[in-house]
Amino acid sequence: MEEHFFQCPYCWEEISVLLDPSVGRQIYIEDCENCCNPIEFRINFQNGTLNEFQAVSIEQ
Known part of the structure; x- marks a missing residue:
């Protein structure tokens, strides 16, 4: 697993997610x-x- 930091598109806070590099394309x-x-x-x-x-x- 690989940790990746990004800004939330709503609140603009920096948060992180764990990504699995063994899966090529993910949505x-x-x-x-x-x-x-x-x-x-x-x-x-x-x-x-x-x-x-x-x-x-x-968008909701």
């Missing part, structure tokens, strides 16, 4: 640990190296 939704709003994560690893990370708000 999932997780709530911000600070403000509890849902964030869609789009993650791509190539050869164990993170080459795409997006954390976007889900």
Whole structure:
């Protein structure tokens, strides 16, 4: 597992997520640990190296 820091697209607080480099392409939704709003994560690893990370708000 690899820890990655980013800013929440809602509250702008810096938070972290644990990423699994053994899974190449990942898309999932997780709530911000600070403000509890849902964030869609789009993650791509190539050869164990993170080459795409997006954390976007889900308009409700």
